[in-house]
Amino acid sequence: MSTTAALVSGVILLKAVLIGAFVAQRRRTRGENKAREEQRQLVHLARVAVVGELSGGLAHELNQPLTAILSNAQAAQQVLARDHVDVAELREILDDIVAADKRAEGIITRLRRLLKREELTLRRVGLAPLLDEVLSLVRSNLAAHCVRLEAHIADDLPDVLGDAVQIQQVLLNLLLNACDALSEAAPEDRRIDLDASREPEGSFVQVRVRDRGPGIDSDGLERVFDAFFTTKPNGLGLGLAICKQIVTAHGGRLWATQNGGRGAAFHMTLPIFKG
């Protein structure tokens, strides 16, 4: 074989190897993209399921400002029917109507945000306002089950690095599960405690959701995070498994313990935002 022919063969061989590697890489990338897309869809579907669970409560939560608007407007009609109209009273009524309307708008905005389908995006998240938002979404569900919520959020709670919507998804799951666990509880035990504070060691925030329900046995403490493990008659058993994936993707941890012999406690850590 001449030198030229050998060179051409070498070039062809090199091209073939490069094309082969390129094709393999594209296949691998496509496979990874597909897996990532499937994971994203799964997380989104789980979030839609949470919104489904919230829907009754959200309808009630929207009914509250609507009730206030209607009662205030009808009170204003009565005030206007008097011989002497008190303008200051009417102004106060109108202020309350505006406030109730804004409250309803806030509920719809939060719901829309929760249903958005987006990639996991880690950025600075104010955990304290996020917790307030979560509590406002779940408030009516808790009231419907006559469950009280005691929130203890540290004043110096630092911001975390995370995806606000996905953190909300985890918190909603934990709170709705705690609420379900209290369905048979006596009135004085229908209580959920939510604590959020910086971990003593430094670079994580810990959020705890504790209930006073029947609790979880020691075997179940690990298994609750397995896919398709559920204690609910109509549950799919995916909620906590996906929650764990979400928290792990944030670089945090999610685990369960007994709540001092009285119910269950779920603990989540999230990394503090460091700028």
Next chain:
Amino acid sequence: LNGTIAVIDDDACVRKAFGRLLRVAGFEVTAYASAQEFLDAPHAPPPDCAVLDMHMPGLSGLELQQRLRAVGMGIPLIVITADGRTCQASLDAGAVAYLRKPVDGPMLIGCIERAIATSPQRAQPVRLAAGAH
């Protein structure tokens, strides 16, 4: 005044709006943020009628009804609820009417007027806190 009304609702915005609507209509209104708050308050004399939200954190509206019955306090109760199952349960427990949110003002006022007019008693003074927990 047309009568004394207790408004028991955990939502501050709804409590204020119901209170305003009823005051403008000529009632004297006292508002309570929970069933327990109502139970803990002295009622001498008891209100002529109570407007009671069914779903509240802690003691539910239905449980409050049962405790009032247990101490023989026959206040006419108008229950506000969105849940069909609790409507029937509250009527069974002695509520005179139920209404769904958002509640129509004239309808609520009409219910209260009828409840007071047909009430068999303006109940005797009872202090609930002692016996109702």
